[in-house]
Amino acid sequence: MPDNLIIHWKQASDLHLDCLFIHETFFNTDGMQKLLNRTSFPWLKISKDAQLCGTVQNNTLYFPLLNAKELYRWLEQHIMQNLPASQSAPSAPMPPEAAESQIAPKHSNPFNERFFRQMLTDATPSKLHLYDDHGSIAVIDVAQNSVWPSPHRLHPMTDLSFKYDLASTTDLAKADRKESAILQDWLWNLFWNSPDFYQIAPEDGHYRIHFWPKPADKAQHKRIFQLSACFIQGAKLSKISEQHDIPIRTIQQFIAANIAVNNISKINLWDAHYNPPEQAESNADKGLIQNFIGKLRKKFGF
Structure with a gap:
């Protein structure tokens, strides 16, 4: 002091x-x-x-x-x-x-599912101030699912210096309380637009998302919906990367954004998973053939 x-x-x-x-x-x-x-x-x-x-x-x-x-x-x-x-x-x-x-800034990486769960569910029922080394990002009200972005951050994004705290009177005064957005959607887009956060996602594993994100990134709409369609059913990162020729880092970026809004669960290998269309058709054809052979065996007593 x-x-x-x-x-x-x-x-x-x-x-x-x-x-x-x-x-x-x-x-x-x-x-x-x-x-x-x-x-x-x-x-x-x-x-x-x-x-x-x-x-x-x-x-x-x-x-x-x-x-x-x-x-x-x-x-x-x-x-x-x-x-x-x-x-x-x-x-x-x-x-x-x-x-x-x-x-020479060096940031430790405390970000994981527990960090964001504490921010969105375990915090006291009051408004939080989101900020990083570049200044204020927004004030959020978790209970009301609302966010008031900082008028000085025209393109919401952050980096690994991201933090949150209870909003002070000064923080509330600086926020534009007239312009609010849906917290869940805004927060997902904040972290999708923050590529540094791909590092918090695993390099591989089986995951399922709980709801479809609402991307604001028009250039990546198709890619985000493609990933959403896969992971809403449950999918493995490396399999989706291989089947759809998507860089694993892009998939990690998608997983990280869902971790940030508590929209993801790890699943087991034997749980229901996404299958590409050609594989699903192949399985259907295989089932028809097996059914036909079964009828022949029954008819001729094989």
């Missing part, structure tokens, strides 16, 4: 807090949940995770804190920008490790 700010540590019950840090041990207690429900100041849950160390996700700061870049960004966004002009510093110095990260 800037040197001209004096930090006072207070009890959680103090009525004049600027922010609150909560150890995970106490987060789910009745008293803490009641406090969070009746307050509006920003807060961070403190947790331990060796793989996520130093990151801020879903309003949780993960220790050990080996790199303060994300904590610094959180403080800047939720604390520094909301301070009265007389208290705010002209420009707060960036920590050395954060400056190095600006020069």
Whole structure:
């Protein structure tokens, strides 16, 4: 924090807090949940995770804190920008490790089905702010299945610096609340338009999607519907790539977009799968022949 700010540590019950840090041990207690429900100041849950160390996700700061870049960004966004002009510093110095990260950014990859399930189903019933290293992306309301895209992002896309947090009053004020979209459809297109996310999809495996996506990418309409027709029945990535001559990376991009909206399930090898038309016809012809031979055997007593 800037040197001209004096930090006072207070009890959680103090009525004049600027922010609150909560150890995970106490987060789910009745008293803490009641406090969070009746307050509006920003807060961070403190947790331990060796793989996520130093990151801020879903309003949780993960220790050990080996790199303060994300904590610094959180403080800047939720604390520094909301301070009265007389208290705010002209420009707060960036920590050395954060400056190095600006020069050569390296992003860990926490994205998987659990990450997006937490974002869309496990988060508290309030509005979330989606953002990345390039700025605000949108404010979403999961309960209402609505999204208010940032007016400054004309072409919704992101990269592996994507994050989300509880939306602050500032985030809500910046969002264009007049222009809303259906969250499920918008989110699918956001990640389809973000090719870096192909990396979160497996290189192969058997999967089934639950509903048909609604692509906004007109140039890829046919390809997306083709993949949807296959995976709505259940399909294996490598088989679809081979049968339809589609690059495996494109299929991974499709799978990743469905992971991001919780629209996919892993299935077993013996579950029902998509069969190409020629294979289905071949199986039908084979069945007719076997039926004909069976009748001959019965008639002649073979």
